[in-house]
Amino acid sequence: MRVDAKDMGADLKEVLITKEEIDAKLVELAAKIDAEYAGKDLLIVGVLKGAVMVMADLARALSTPVTMDWMAVSSYGAGTQSSGVVRILKDLDTDIKGRHVLIVEDIIDSGLTLSWLLSNLGSREPESLKVCTLLRKPDAAKVAIDVEWVGFDIPNEFVVGYGLDYAEKYRNLPFVGTLAPHVYGG
Numbered sequence: 295m296r297v298d299a300k301d302m303g304a305d306l307k308e309v310l311i312t313k314e315e316i317d318a319k320l321v322e323l324a325a326k327i328d329a330e331y332a333g334k335d336l337l338i339v340g341v342l343k344g345a346v347m348v349m350a351d352l353a354r355a356l357s358t359p360v361t362m363d364w365m366a367v368s369s370y371g372a373g374t375q376s377s378g379v380v381r382i383l384k385d386l387d388t389d390i391k392g393r394h395v396l397i398v399e400d401i402i403d404s405g406l407t408l409s410w411l412l413s414n415l416g417s418r419e420p421e422s423l424k425v426c427t428l429l430r431k432p433d434a435a436k437v438a439i440d441v442e443w444v445g446f447d448i449p450n451e452f453v454v455g456y457g458l459d460y461a462e463k464y465r466n467l468p469f470v471g472t473l474a475p476h477v478y479g480g
């Protein structure tokens with residue numbers, strides 16, 4: 295659902311997904327994840343920095359007891375296009391061999407980050423490895439990835455807020471919105 299941007303400053307074009315819509319979706323996803331992992335020992339892995347907000351809110355919506363770990367990777371730098379080169383900035387603290395692992399992402403755009411992560415973490419022999427992402431851009435996919443839980447499919451536009459940045463800014467907006475073209479020189 296599209297909502298007109300009001301009082302958000304000149305940098306933003308419009309709100310794509312409101313805080314209320316995000317909250318409701320995370321409760322819905324958490325119920326499905328709870329059902330999948332009932333009685334199992336679950337490790338959720340947040341992909342820094344973008345997934346911080348999703349991890350924090352999804353984890354609190356889950357009834358399943360979880361442990362949490364973080365991986366920091368980056369492929370975007372300060373631009374709006376993935377470089378395709380994924381760098382590990384921080385690895386997991388946990389040995390995931392034999393564990394049920396759920397990767398939590400803010401967005402799947404080209405899919406290059408997640409595809410790399412699935413192969414990297416998959417080689418560590420987890421018992422299971424699944425993915426939950428708040429956002430996905432179907433029209434931007436460069437690799438096909440099977441994702442268990444997706445919050446919202448969105449158009450192929452650069453978005454910010456709720457963890458997502460442009461040049462490290464806008465991560466703390468409570469909603470997901472599009473950026474006015476003048477901000478990134480478009």
Ligand SMILES: O=P(O)(O)OC[C@H]1O[C@H](OP(=O)(O)OP(=O)(O)O)[C@H](O)[C@@H]1O
Pocket residue numbers: 341342343344345367368369370371376399400401402403404405406407408458459
């Ligand atoms: O599907 P892709 O095209 O690979 O894009 C998705 C990835 O890009 C962003 O991370 P980024 O590398 O910008 O790091 P950040 O989370 O610290 O902003 C986002 O958080 C995802 O991890």
Ligand code: HPA
Pocket residue numbers: 370401403451452453454458459460
């Ligand atoms: O649309 C986006 N916005 C911010 N960060 C991103 N990383 C991948 N896609 C995006």
Ligand SMILES: [Mg+2]
Pocket residue numbers: 344370458459
């Ligand atoms: Mg980023």
